[in-house]
Amino acid sequence: MDTQHPHHxxxxxxxxxxxxxxxxxxxxxxxxxxxxxxxxxxxxxDDVVLLGIPTRGIFLAERLAVKLEGxxxxxxxxxxxxxxxYRDDLRMKPARALGRTEIPGEGIDGRLxxxxxxxxxxxxxxxxxxxxxGDIGRPRAVQLAVLVDRGHRELPIRADYVGKNLPTSLRExxxxxxxxxxxRDAVLLGVKQTAPAGEQ
Amino acid sequence: xxxxxxxxxxxxxxxxxxxLDTTEEMARVSDRPIKKLPALRGxxxxxxxxxxxxxxxxxxxxxxxxxxxxxxxxxAKGSSVSKGESLKDTAQTLEAMGVDAVVIRHxxxxxxxxxxxxxxxxxxxxxAGDGTHQxxxxxxxxxxxxxxxxxxxxxxxxxxxxxxxxxxxxVLHSRVARSNVDLLHTLGAxxxxxxxxxxxxxxxxxxxxxxxYDLDAVLPKSDAVMMLRVQRERMNAAFFPTEREYSRxxxxxxxxxxxxxxxxxxxxxxxxxxxxxxTAEVADSDRCTVVEQVANGVHTRMAxxxxxxxxxEPAVSHARPTDSENK
Numbered sequence: 001m002d003t004q005h006p007h008h009x010x011x012x013x014x015x016x017x018x019x020x021x022x023x024x025x026x027x028x029x030x031x032x033x034x035x036x037x038x039x040x041x042x043x044x045x046d047d048v049v050l051l052g053i054p055t056r057g058i059f060l061a062e063r064l065a066v067k068l069e070g071x072x073x074x075x076x077x078x079x080x081x082x083x084x085x086y087r088d089d090l091r092m093k094p095a096r097a098l099g100r101t102e103i104p105g106e107g108i109d110g111r112l113x114x115x116x117x118x119x120x121x122x123x124x125x126x127x128x129x130x131x132x133x134g135d136i137g138r139p140r141a142v143q144l145a146v147l148v149d150r151g152h153r154e155l156p157i158r159a160d161y162v163g164k165n166l167p168t169s170l171r172e173x174x175x176x177x178x179x180x181x182x183x184r185d186a187v188l189l190g191v192k193q194t195a196p197a198g199e200q
Numbered sequence: 201x202x203x204x205x206x207x208x209x210x211x212x213x214x215x216x217x218x219x220l221d222t223t224e225e226m227a228r229v230s231d232r233p234i235k236k237l238p239a240l241r242g243x244x245x246x247x248x249x250x251x252x253x254x255x256x257x258x259x260x261x262x263x264x265x266x267x268x269x270x271x272x273x274x275x276a277k278g279s280s281v282s283k284g285e286s287l288k289d290t291a292q293t294l295e296a297m298g299v300d301a302v303v304i305r306h307x308x309x310x311x312x313x314x315x316x317x318x319x320x321x322x323x324x325x326x327x328a329g330d331g332t333h334q335x336x337x338x339x340x341x342x343x344x345x346x347x348x349x350x351x352x353x354x355x356x357x358x359x360x361x362x363x364x365x366x367x368x369x370x371v372l373h374s375r376v377a378r379s380n381v382d383l384l385h386t387l388g389a390x391x392x393x394x395x396x397x398x399x400x401x402x403x404x405x406x407x408x409x410x411x412x413y414d415l416d417a418v419l420p421k422s423d424a425v426m427m428l429r430v431q432r433e434r435m436n437a438a439f440f441p442t443e444r445e446y447s448r449x450x451x452x453x454x455x456x457x458x459x460x461x462x463x464x465x466x467x468x469x470x471x472x473x474x475x476x477x478x479t480a481e482v483a484d485s486d487r488c489t490v491v492e493q494v495a496n497g498v499h500t501r502m503a504x505x506x507x508x509x510x511x512x513e514p515a516v517s518h519a520r521p522t523d524s525e526n527k
């Protein structure tokens with residue numbers, strides 16, 4: 001989620017103000033649980049394709065793929081889906097650098113696509129992801145897995161698999177750190193210093 | 201903040217690398233069943249072509265359409281320009297129609313700069329080649345092709361540091377050469393120009409490149425050789441004695457190509473004049489990237505259009521150097 005950059009800087013300056021709500025081992029347990037739920041709901045997860053939303057959703061999707069392989073003994077196709085050009089606020093900010101879209105060789109037609117993201121907030125990112133998927137193929141069904149659901153939805157969108165429900169106020173920030181990008185695993189809850197309630 | 205792309209020399213290293221990285225993502229879209237992105241929905245782009253062009257115009261049009269922009273094509277032939285309308289009046293007409301960006305090709309050097317700075321029009325201006333001055337998107341697509349072939353397919357964030365690039369032929373009339381010298385220097389490559397003295401411009405010694413008259417000496421240490429077309433339509437004097445003599449000394453044939461390193465590539469901005477600067481044997485070999493350059497051209501132009509028009513302000517931060525900063 002590229003709107004995190006301003007928050008990112010903010011979190012660095014106020015690092016001690018942010019409180020960890022999930023630590024490394026918690027995140028590992030949560031992902032294991034989600035993997036089991038996916039297998040259970042999809043009755044074996046034969047046709048599952050995991051698509052992570054850049055940046056941190058990609059790492060979560062890759063971790064989930066490893067867990068799924070541990071459960072089913074089969075490789076689960078994993079890729080990424082960049083939603084930048086499908087955002088509804090594209091015109092409201094400077095043009096942004098694009099993330100990577102990498103659709104596994106099997107494609108997504110007729111498969112069960114599980115979108116993976118770090119934080120579910122307004123739901124606008126997922127709306128954009130559904131539009132982006134429509135240009136790539138026609139999945140049998142689309143599901144959503146998120147590490148944290150912090151509420152405040154602005155669209156009729158919900159997650160199928162939630163790592164942690166985290167009731168927040170709009171004055172708070174939720175920041176996910178993952179070892180691949182940030183050097184450590186954590187979910188941090190902080191207080192926003194500036195007023196505008198942007199999308200995360 | 202500049203919103204235009206007038207010259208390759210205006211781009212910083214980081215801007216150029218961002219464009220190349222974005223091009224890499226745009227290239228992936230062409231593998232999809234639906235080759236379309238919604239980034240420029242509702243934006244109108246006018247392709248203003250005062251000079252003949254096939255590949256650049258089609259390439260821009262394809263790029264604009266893949267980004268969902270509305271495209272207006274304007275060719276000077278058959279328009280009011282042939283009745284004597286000035287650039288200013290044409291620009292004001294477009295402005296009145298609510299055009300969001302103008303892609304301009306003009307035979308006069310400096311026409312895009314004039315259009316961008318005159319206040320005639322508010323929209324961003326993208327230079328698609330002006331006279332013998334600049335052709336920045338060509339330089340970007342060439343750099344992208346070089347990065348893919350010489351550095352790697354997914355060389356995100358990397359430039360062309362240390363790569364040795366040789367440009368051969370009609371440098372005097374070539375906006376492609378000027379743009380490439382500027383951009384390749386910014387990206388850290390070492391550029392050598394090879395041409396007969398009559399086809400080198402005055403002041404070439406101040407360019408950020410080396411100059412040689414001996415193609416055979418330069419070839420063994422060239423990672424890429426770019427053959428420039430001999431632009432006969434711009435030649436009103438005798439620049440070399442005969443075509444045969446030119447192609448014997450400065451043309452690329454199979455024998456010469458064999459002197460290049462194993463990994464070396466042959467590039468040409470097109471259109472090629474087979475038998476003049478390049479032989480059919482070289483043009484059809486798999487070391488020749490002409491067709492690849494055309495494909496990359498669409499992706500590069502998509503990247504430039506997206507970065508200039510995709511948000512409320514451009515992601516490319518380049519500032520045009522003021523007169524005091526001129527090299």
